Amino acid sequence: MRFFWPNQLNPNPTGFTRLGRVLHWIGTALAIGLVVLALLTIGNYSLDQHGIILAVSGGFAAVAYFAGRALRYIFSGE
Numbered sequence: 001m002r003f004f005w006p007n008q009l010n011p012n013p014t015g016f017t018r019l020g021r022v023l024h025w026i027g028t029a030l031a032i033g034l035v036v037l038a039l040l041t042i043g044n045y046s047l048d049q050h051g052i053i054l055a056v057s058g059g060f061a062a063v064a065y066f067a068g069r070a071l072r073y074i075f076s077g078e
Contacts, residue, residue, distance in 0.1 A: 016076060018076075021078075023072060
């Protein structure tokens, strides 16, 4: 589970550690927002387009989340 969310936090966070954490939170919030937006817009399209909308938004959500996670690892090592 450490790959998705760190289990051990740095006990003495520096400015870079806090920056990494904030960027991770922003990436996570952006990913959640993309998924919610996709679910809300599905009602405006035909049934054939639902899979495409979910796949594209899910892909963008995954990229946003893992970019935030990678930045947290780079800046804070968590």
